[in-house]
Amino acid sequence: MSSRACGRASVADTLSGKALAAEIRADVTERAAKLTAAGTTPSLAIVVATDDDGTLWYVRSIVKAAEKVGVTATIHTVEPPTAEAIGAKLTDLAADDSVHGVILQTPLPEGVSLTDLSHLLPAAKDIDGASPVSAGNLTLGLPAFAPATAQACMELLAHHGVELSGKRAVVLGRSAVVGKPVAQLLLQANATVTIAHSRTADLPAVARTAEVLVVAVGRADFVTDEHVAPGAVVVDVGTNTAADGSLVGDVAAASVEPVAGGLTPVPGGVGPVTTALLLRHAVSAAEGTFDR
Amino acid sequence: MSSRACGRASVADTLSGKALAAEIRADVTERAAKLTAAGTTPSLAIVVATDDDGTLWYVRSIVKAAEKVGVTATIHTVEPPTAEAIGAKLTDLAADDSVHGVILQTPLPEGVSLTDLSHLLPAAKDIDGASPVSAGNLTLGLPAFAPATAQACMELLAHHGVELSGKRAVVLGRSAVVGKPVAQLLLQANATVTIAHSRTADLPAVARTAEVLVVAVGRADFVTDEHVAPGAVVVDVGTNTAADGSLVGDVAAASVEPVAGGLTPVPGGVGPVTTALLLRHAVSAAEGTFDR
Secondary structure, eight states, X not given: OOOXXXXXXXXXXXXXXXXXXXXXXXXXXXXXXXXXHTTOOOEEXXXXXXXXXXXXXXXXXXXXXXXXXXXXXXXXXXXXXXXXXXXXXXXXXXXXXXOOEEEEOSOOOTTOOHHHHGGGSOGGGOTTOOSHHHHHHHHHTOSXXXXXXXXXXXXXXXXXXXXXXXXXXXXXXXXXXXXXXXHHHHHHTTOEEEEEOTTOTTHHHHHTTOSEEEEOOOOTTOBOGGGOOXXXXXXXXOOEEOTTSOEEOSBOHHHHTTTOSEEOOSSSSHHHHHHHHHHHHHHHHHXXXXXX | OOOOOTTSOOOOEEOOSHHHHHHHHHHHHHHHHHHHHTTOOOEEEEEEOOOOHHHHHHHXXXXXXXXXXXXXXXXXXXXXXXXXXXXXXXXXXXXXXXXXXXXEOSOOOTTOOHHHHGGGSOGGGOTTOOSHHHHHHHHHTOSOOOOHHHHHHHHHHHHTTOOOTTOEEEEEOOOTTTHHHHHHHHHHTTOEEEEEOTTOTTHHHHHTTOSEEEEOOOOTTOBOGGGOOTTOEEEEOOOEEOTTSOEEOSBOXXXXXXXXXXXXXXXXXXXXXXXXXXXHHHHHHHHTSOOO
């Protein structure tokens, strides 16, 4: 962590995800090449049921990243995006031996929930850990693909040498895709874990008990210096679009940096690691194993 | 909660489970009678793979309790208790339409784990919420049988009017059967939830942040007044055998009672509610629904 210079405000270490993502991609490239040489190119399918521009940009960025590491990625657009049609597509992909991993991309249309459809994905292909079986296996400590974003938080902390055993971790947010699974992973790493959320009384005080604070609330600039204990490590999972179209996290960096010991940037923190892990999961699935 | 008399030490309210268990049994009796009148007597199977006296006494007590409410309960002893033989028994019971609910009783023989076998139970028959699918559904908020002990903690708190929304709950223990599921249920009830465990630094201080403290550590007299904030409600999940053979909890009641606002007794607290809920789960399974 940063050494603090006398006479000026200390500034949190920037816990970049770029070098880690590059490391993961290098490993994936090597493993994908071996598989391809043996006759099986690892492949992942992304099911999209929205015409939201940001989402389409994001899934195309996964396809490009996949191509670079030797993984085939295909976008399957479901039109019209009814629950039945999405379910039928997932069932097809589940049965298709040439597809190793499947991602059901959110957002889904109104009235269609990831939770209600994800059980159609077999655990072995559920590379973003969305299904009940994946969630249950993760909770019980059995082999499973963890949601990539949650796992990215953990690998980013490990990469930067942040110790977790016996430490107080606070997770802000209790979503099925980030908050809950990252809490399970922190618990497995022997942290003392608190899950706080919109109904939490005095959220800033609860957040300030954290030595490691994971923020996944989905609101730009939500976390400020009043939420951060001096020296705490802050992981910003947020991916919000600012008024000018730029990507911003859930943490007001300018406010938090003078207080925190470390902070993951947005962009360039959790995001690139998440994408790299999705690709690694696809390769692991093609190898017939889980990633962890 | 208790009104505090001047001039003498206040004493925690005793949060008995007996009246609640009786209420649940009355409901179960009525529903079981309706099912039986319609031609289907609800039935549960308990798979036992140990000759431990305490366990055999416990499963026989479930059978007796089941008989009283009109539920058929059968003990299936697996001999020799290998993983293969237990798995084969679970597979048989999963396929047997006359069996509505199945419990795989712990402890299991060395080298055999509940987690590795429980996936053989279909969620619809997994009335003690042991399987990965049940755990995942619980985490994702989908219909599922919760582990009966975890649910008993929640129903006991509700029965005694303990408000949870926005409150700070601390769970001591992170087992798959109690600590983790009760944390999920507390979170669903909008509590701010901390899970603490053997690796937690300064456990007493963490426990003292609780307005509701759930103790599931499996060690007699583990929790004392140093773990309890004044007025906190304490739920004692422990079922330890004392030197004289009596049942004792994880909480040193004499130490905690002057401090706590409420305390569940052992015996007579979580235990009877757990047994009653197992029977209710069996009836719900026979009705073709989940309990929650």
